[in-house]
Amino acid sequence: MLTVAEALVVVADCVTVCPSIEVPCQDAWGMVLAEAVASDVDSPPCDRSVVDGYAVCSADLRDGRAELTVLEELPAGRLPKHAVTRGTAVRVMTGAAIPPGADAVVMVEHGQLLEDGRVRLPQAAATAGQNILRRAAAMSRGEVVMEAGRLLRPADVGLLAEAGHSRVRVVRRPTVAVLATGSELVPAWQKPGPAQIRNSNGAMLLAAVRQAGGVAIDLGIAIDEPEALRRCIKAGLECDVLVLSGGVSAGAWDLVPGILQALGVEQRFHKVRLKPGKPLWFGTLAGPQRSRLVFGLPGNPVSSFVCFELFVRPALAALAGRPAWQRPERTGRLTAGFRHRGDRPTYHPATAVPPADAQSNEPPLHYDVTPLDWQGSADQRTLARANALAIFPAGDGTYQVGDAIPLLLLD
Amino acid sequence: MLTVAEALVVVADCVTVCPSIEVPCQDAWGMVLAEAVASDVDSPPCDRSVVDGYAVCSADLRDGRAELTVLEELPAGRLPKHAVTRGTAVRVMTGAAIPPGADAVVMVEHGQLLEDGRVRLPQAAATAGQNILRRAAAMSRGEVVMEAGRLLRPADVGLLAEAGHSRVRVVRRPTVAVLATGSELVPAWQKPGPAQIRNSNGAMLLAAVRQAGGVAIDLGIAIDEPEALRRCIKAGLECDVLVLSGGVSAGAWDLVPGILQALGVEQRFHKVRLKPGKPLWFGTLAGPQRSRLVFGLPGNPVSSFVCFELFVRPALAALAGRPAWQRPERTGRLTAGFRHRGDRPTYHPATAVPPADAQSNEPPLHYDVTPLDWQGSADQRTLARANALAIFPAGDGTYQVGDAIPLLLLD
Numbered sequence A, B: 001m002l003t004v005a006e007a008l009v010v011v012a013d014c015v016t017v018c019p020s021i022e023v024p025c026q027d028a029w030g031m032v033l034a035e036a037v038a039s040d041v042d043s044p045p046c047d048r049s050v051v052d053g054y055a056v057c058s059a060d061l062r063d064g065r066a067e068l069t070v071l072e073e074l075p076a077g078r079l080p081k082h083a084v085t086r087g088t089a090v091r092v093m094t095g096a097a098i099p100p101g102a103d104a105v106v107m108v109e110h111g112q113l114l115e116d117g118r119v120r121l122p123q124a125a126a127t128a129g130q131n132i133l134r135r136a137a138a139m140s141r142g143e144v145v146m147e148a149g150r151l152l153r154p155a156d157v158g159l160l161a162e163a164g165h166s167r168v169r170v171v172r173r174p175t176v177a178v179l180a181t182g183s184e185l186v187p188a189w190q191k192p193g194p195a196q197i198r199n200s201n202g203a204m205l206l207a208a209v210r211q212a213g214g215v216a217i218d219l220g221i222a223i224d225e226p227e228a229l230r231r232c233i234k235a236g237l238e239c240d241v242l243v244l245s246g247g248v249s250a251g252a253w254d255l256v257p258g259i260l261q262a263l264g265v266e267q268r269f270h271k272v273r274l275k276p277g278k279p280l281w282f283g284t285l286a287g288p289q290r291s292r293l294v295f296g297l298p299g300n301p302v303s304s305f306v307c308f309e310l311f312v313r314p315a316l317a318a319l320a321g322r323p324a325w326q327r328p329e330r331t332g333r334l335t336a337g338f339r340h341r342g343d344r345p346t347y348h349p350a351t352a353v354p355p356a357d358a359q360s361n362e363p364p365l366h367y368d369v370t371p372l373d374w375q376g377s378a379d380q381r382t383l384a385r386a387n388a389l390a391i392f393p394a395g396d397g398t399y400q401v402g403d404a405i406p407l408l409l410l411d
Helices: A004-014 A058-062 A153-161 A200-211 A228-236 A256-262 A301-319 A381-384 B003-014 B058-062 B154-164 B200-211 B226-236 B254-261 B301-320 B380-385
Strands: A020-024 A055-056 A068-072 A088-092 A105-108 A145-146 A167-171 A175-181 A215-222 A241-245 A265-269 A279-284 A291-295 A328-335 A339-341 A347-353 A369-370 A386-393 A397-399 A405-411 B020-022 B053-054 B069-075 B090-091 B104-107 B144-146 B166-171 B175-181 B215-222 B243-244 B267-271 B281-284 B292-297 B329-334 B338-340 B348-351 B367-371 B389-393 B397-399 B404-409
Touching: A004 A265, A004 A279, A020 B380, A055 A068, A058 A105, A068 B003, A145 A153, A153 B053, A153 B200, A153 B301, A153 B380, A175 A200, A200 A215, A200 A241, A200 B154, A215 A228, A228 A241, A241 A279, A241 A301, A256 A265, A256 A279, A256 A291, A256 A369, A256 B166, A279 B243, A291 A301, A291 B069, A291 B380, A301 A347, A328 A347, A328 A386, A328 B154, A347 A381, A347 A405, A369 A386, A369 A405, A381 B144, A381 B154, B003 B267, B003 B281, B003 B301, B053 B058, B053 B069, B058 B104, B090 B104, B175 B200, B175 B226, B200 B243, B200 B301, B215 B226, B215 B397, B226 B243, B226 B254, B226 B348, B243 B301, B254 B281, B254 B292, B292 B301, B301 B348, B301 B380, B329 B348, B329 B389, B348 B380, B367 B389
Parallel strands: A068 A088, A175 A215, A175 A241, A241 A291, A328 A369, B069 B090, B175 B215, B175 B243, B243 B292, B329 B367
Antiparallel strands: A020 A167, A055 A088, A055 A105, A265 A279, A279 A291, A328 A405, A339 A397, A347 A369, A347 A386, A386 A405, B020 B166, B053 B090, B053 B104, B267 B281, B281 B292, B329 B404, B338 B397, B348 B367, B348 B389, B389 B404
16 A cells, blocks of 8 residues: 555656646736746836936036926826926926936925925935936846746736736646535535435535635536446546545445546556545546546545545646645644554644744744544544644554644644 | 834724625635534434444354344445344445444454355454444534634535535625726736836736735726726725725825815825835725725835735735734844845845755744845835845844844745
């Protein structure tokens, strides 16, 4: 049976980054830039005032001739009508173009309007270039301002817009079909009859896929009947990823692996050395450019969740062209003794809090971790109370207060 | 002039949490639950097998009678047809109901099918209750399983579905209108003429609002003309929040504050002791239940970004009912000497990396921080290269390599 680390390598080896797509730049945050981007403009496009003030010939102030005729008032976004010559000034707003002839801007606070309309400026208050941002100081036309592979943030979106890329080519979000299987399942809005259970995995997985940046497609519930299952699975194979839950453990009614193989999906592994989540199934459907990925998650909700976090979420990040992704692994110290039994590494729902003496402006070096009283892989109520999974290694072990154990933070 | 901390208090005092709305549970992640949620079912709904195996009377194995007649095979989701009596067993799949009369399940691996169809089980392999999850072990019908105010995660969504809440009442996402003002602006798809600049703030702010969980509404560009501005601002005041950029500095063409006041928006503050971002304007429009918030961000893109991060993002979190939100503040150590000039605390674009000796499974206690060569508040190219804002206190200061300074992490 593969270890978690070995299984992750198999999944990673099957991922090909999704093709690129052009989107409006304001929708590109959280996605990965698919090609280098050059600016089609100088920024700023001309010499600009960085303050509200008077554009002047600095020589006028050096000579001590500080009373200047104001030729015009110039806001950002208008072209100057006048050139500034000795003895004159233009009143400029922040961001306004520097008129020809001016080589400095004196802040408006330093000027005093005279009765004849001229402005008096203090002597020696200007040096050449003062308060002027030069054309192309931030970027030049034709210059590459962002490389392919960049994960875009809102600040990057602003730069893309300034550089003329109102639309940008990014790696497409992976499409992910979610299908719950099992004749015992009823939709969440329906009251389950005796021996039935609600399909909670569907909602959980749809939310998790969307949170991970995927485009989730809800395929609902497929009953344990070969033709119904086959039809649903075939529809799911249209997506980049098909996430099934249920139907992959050893029970006699488990039809899923056989149907997948009949549809051309090649099994890459079945079962991973992990608890909960051991029955995890993974396969690929070969395609002309790239393979589709199929994850068969165990039907119990906590197993399904743990397998999503450990395997599906990193795969979605890789498909989206993002850097390697995993939940942060931290060190926990047990707040109580704990007895672990089992032949597989166990991801046990737990609460993790920074220790009482943690500094607010420093991330905690470790967390105080309390494994929750957990009823097993069907008990998602305890999972919902957890903010971490405490990782106990395989083998029976007795742990003491203060023992260090690794944990995955969920929030 | 208010400090950043004082201004944040003013904003916080004006926030009323948005009203609640009912949404499908799979869309509720990232939102805050508006009312306590009780389960309408026991979970599990009946005693259940947690393994594939044989449901037996444990007394049969204590007596050493280990060859049992198999009455039926029972998958999850079907009702048993038979009760288990002494000398008999039912083959149960994981999740199947425990038939009446049975009080233990023996794992299928321990059974051996005999030629006459009976199954041989090893002696003393069953104790009463073994491998059975009791009805309501995880939650009972009528029990509150989640409290109001909870920020929902995908694992919570699963529990909501199981508890019968296929639709849940959550705090509505705030609606946020984004309006860029200034006659110098042209849309990002247009080539700017002389003295024009592209509207990059619009795209940046739309992306930032969506990233922060708001519903962003693009109001485009309003030129510096009173009637056009008034119309656009009035439309924006239909939303929970109106975010303007531009039009709030001291220039003579700055019409925005006057129009806002004419429309009934009360100024709460104008100008904050901060660089970039000093001209920030904040006001509220009183309404029957709750006030609408209006942020007038400075027009320069880096100023706009910093004001969004410091003021608008926390306000959106508060409107959505989320716990107090701020970018994590960490400690940086300068990798190079730096000279800071200015009479206001300055948020300087910087790169922050964990120090070379940081442990991979521990968050760094501090970051090596390098202030970038930054051309001022119009230079968003440098902002896009930054992953942190280094916070230099007011006053001219010379900093040495290794000096500690606070920083806000942007990623």
